[in-house]
Amino acid sequence: MANAFFSDLLATISERGRTLLRRGDSADTRRDADGLIDLCDALLSGRGEASGIAIAREVLDIYRELDAAGRRAFFDGLVRDFGPDRERLSKAIEKWRAAPSDEDASSLHFASEPRRQELIRRLNRAPGGTGDLVNMRADLLGMMNGHTELAALDRDVSHLLSSWFNRGFLGLLRRIDWSTPANILEKIIRYEAVHEISDWDDLRRRIDPVDRRCYAFFHPAMVDEPLIFVEVALTETIPGAIAPLLAVDRQYLPIERARTAVFYSISNTQRGLGGISFGSFLIKQVVEELRRETPKLDTFVTLSPVPGFMPWLKQDKDLPLSDEDREVLKRLDDPKWFESPETTAQLRAVIEPLAAHYFLKARTPKGKLIDSVARFHLGNGARLERINWLGDLSPKGVRESAGVMVNYLYRLDDIEKNHEAYANDGEVVASSAVKKLLKGEGRRLLDMRLS
Numbered sequence: 001m002a003n004a005f006f007s008d009l010l011a012t013i014s015e016r017g018r019t020l021l022r023r024g025d026s027a028d029t030r031r032d033a034d035g036l037i038d039l040c041d042a043l044l045s046g047r048g049e050a051s052g053i054a055i056a057r058e059v060l061d062i063y064r065e066l067d068a069a070g071r072r073a074f075f076d077g078l079v080r081d082f083g084p085d086r087e088r089l090s091k092a093i094e095k096w097r098a099a100p101s102d103e104d105a106s107s108l109h110f111a112s113e114p115r116r117q118e119l120i121r122r123l124n125r126a127p128g129g130t131g132d133l134v135n136m137r138a139d140l141l142g143m144m145n146g147h148t149e150l151a152a153l154d155r156d157v158s159h160l161l162s163s164w165f166n167r168g169f170l171g172l173l174r175r176i177d178w179s180t181p182a183n184i185l186e187k188i189i190r191y192e193a194v195h196e197i198s199d200w201d202d203l204r205r206r207i208d209p210v211d212r213r214c215y216a217f218f219h220p221a222m223v224d225e226p227l228i229f230v231e232v233a234l235t236e237t238i239p240g241a242i243a244p245l246l247a248v249d250r251q252y253l254p255i256e257r258a259r260t261a262v263f264y265s266i267s268n269t270q271r272g273l274g275g276i277s278f279g280s281f282l283i284k285q286v287v288e289e290l291r292r293e294t295p296k297l298d299t300f301v302t303l304s305p306v307p308g309f310m311p312w313l314k315q316d317k318d319l320p321l322s323d324e325d326r327e328v329l330k331r332l333d334d335p336k337w338f339e340s341p342e343t344t345a346q347l348r349a350v351i352e353p354l355a356a357h358y359f360l361k362a363r364t365p366k367g368k369l370i371d372s373v374a375r376f377h378l379g380n381g382a383r384l385e386r387i388n389w390l391g392d393l394s395p396k397g398v399r400e401s402a403g404v405m406v407n408y409l410y411r412l413d414d415i416e417k418n419h420e421a422y423a424n425d426g427e428v429v430a431s432s433a434v435k436k437l438l439k440g441e442g443r444r445l446l447d448m449r450l451s
Contacts, residue, residue, distance in 0.1 A: 031062050033073035037081060043122050044115060056126035063136065071139055079153050082116035117156050130164065130221035137161065138272035162276050165219060165227070172218035173285050176229065178208045187226055188214070191269040194305060195246060195394075205246075206231055211253040213261075215286045217278050228278045230286055231265040234258035234294070238301050238407055240388040242397070245303070260299040261290050280380040287410065300410040301385065305392060306401040308371050309358060313402070325350045332402055338393055347402070348389050355387050355404050356437035360428050367426065374406075378422045381415030382408035384430040387437060 030038070036059060043055045066074065092111035123129050137157045144150050174180075176188060188207075189197045197203050207214045216229035233245045236259055244250060245264055263286075266279060287300050313319075313329065321329070328346050331337050338344055362370045369375050378384070384406065391397070391405025409431075421427040 033070045036062050036074050037077040040119055053125050056123045060132045072143055078116045083114045084112050120160050134270050134272035165276055174216055176207055176214040176216055191267050193267040194265040209252045210255050217282055226269050228268050228282055230263050233262040235260045235262055239303055241391045261297050262303050264303040302408040304373050304406050306404050309401040352437050377408040381419035382410050384434050385409035
């Protein structure tokens with residue numbers, strides 16, 4: 001209710017400001033990129049609160065009317081015309097060099113701030129401004145693609161979004177269930193990025209039964225937009241495949257028998273918040289919520305996809321495989337390869353050791369783990385617990401990961417230690433079962449070059 005009152009107040013102020021502007025020259029504003037840049041200059045000119053909020057809303061409205069070329073021209077204008085005040089910055093540098101002090105350092109810091117940062121802050125004051133800025137950054141990310149001239153603008157936007165979407169503002173953890181408003185449930189269906197939700201019945205099977213949970217983070221400025229959500233299955237033991245969890249005819253587990261919470265799908269919903277991580281906060285807060293609600297839960301684990309595994313298999317020409325192994329891998333080209341027991345046995349002997357190498361040893365040219373899901377969970381302090389052969393035989397799972405899934409275990413007493421090992425030393429904390437796969441039978445020539 002407080003958020004609604006505040007939003008209504010801002011809308012009233014904005015409308016009064018628009019009335020004032022209509023009496024002036026606002027109606028003559030060109031509704032193209034150049035006119036938008038002029039309006040941004042006006043917004044930074046220091047007008048009153050009402051007119052400032054109205055101009056901010058006008059900027060965002062005109063931006064939405066622009067086509068892709070107009071939006072790109074607008075971004076170019078922000079890069080070109082809304083950087084730091086160079087004269088002010090030069091004077092601050094000279095003063096710092098002459099006699100460095102904390103006061104001069106502070107002046108240098110503020111002098112170096114690009115004008116577009118203050119512009120973005122003022123745009124955020126408009127009713128609905130936060131959501132519009134998130135959408136604007138999604139457009140910006142779509143246009144970057146190697147265009148380094150836009151990188152400075154993206155740094156400024158992402159810097160401010162990181163401040164506005166920090167942990168202190170993400171207090172709105174909501175459980176999503178069948179009583180949640182339909183407009184939010186529709187977004188859960190649309191935003192699900194791991195295991196597609198086919199229809200409303202499918203959604204209900206995931207959020208309504210006694211052994212299923214779904215939680216989402218919201219922001220006070222975007223109360224109807226889930227930022228990230230996680231789907232949870234309560235089970236007796238750690239699962240190795242996704243199909244039984246999503247089966248239409250599965251038997252519900254009485255809550256008193258549940259000992260394991262399985263995070264089987266985590267979906268970020270806002271492309272404009274890319275690079276701003278909420279996942280670790282979400283998992284930790286959901287664990288606290290589940291332990292409070294169901295004290296007998298003692299195991300917290302993921303059932304995670306491996307979306308980069310098949311591309312890695314196909315692109316990495318240096319894998320030390322025999323000709324026979326390479327012939328076996330060619331059987332993956334048949335979309336129904338998993339229907340043959342003989343084929344699956346042969347593929348397993350080759351793929352499981354490769355999967356262990358993929359998680360434990362393979363790195364990008366910059367030294368990072370190749371798999372983004374692994375980076376996320378290991379960075380949060382999880383342990384790579386198990387590699388699951390034939391864990392996901394959906395068309396997507398077969399296409400992206402040869403059916404492989406993995407479990408990451410969140411052992412609460414070890415989270416900080418595991419996080420430090422990964423963050424400081426790049427160490428992948430893994431169970432002995434995973435490590436044995438790297439050394440196990442079926443490797444043949446893998447010993448030659450897996451260092």
